[in-house]
Amino acid sequence: MTSVRLMQAYYWQCEDCGQDNYDRGVLAEFGPGEKEQAFRELHDLGPEEPLPENWDQFQLVTIPDEVECSSCHRRWTTMDDRSVE
Numbered sequence: 001m002t003s004v005r006l007m008q009a010y011y012w013q014c015e016d017c018g019q020d021n022y023d024r025g026v027l028a029e030f031g032p033g034e035k036e037q038a039f040r041e042l043h044d045l046g047p048e049e050p051l052p053e054n055w056d057q058f059q060l061v062t063i064p065d066e067v068e069c070s071s072c073h074r075r076w077t078t079m080d081d082r083s084v085e
């Protein structure tokens with residue numbers, strides 16, 4: 001049997017037609033200094049604590065800003081469900 005590679009994706013449901021959709025995450029892009037700040041926040045490091053070697057290999061996958069329904073092709077802006085209280 002051959003195999004396929006599974007990747008992380010975000011699930012969402014189209015509010016117009018009810019289609020289940022899956023979209024890949026996108027790599028976050030950082031401005032100057034933002035990457036180090038994101039790394040420190042994610043790893044709970046204070047501003048004075050030393051960064052580990054290779055810390056700049058760090059990548060952050062985030063949700064796409066817009067998605068398109070695979071059935072009705074309506075486009076939607078997105079919100080991150082994890083940040084909703």
Ligand SMILES: [Zn+2]
Nearest residue numbers: 014017069072
């Ligand atoms: Zn749809």
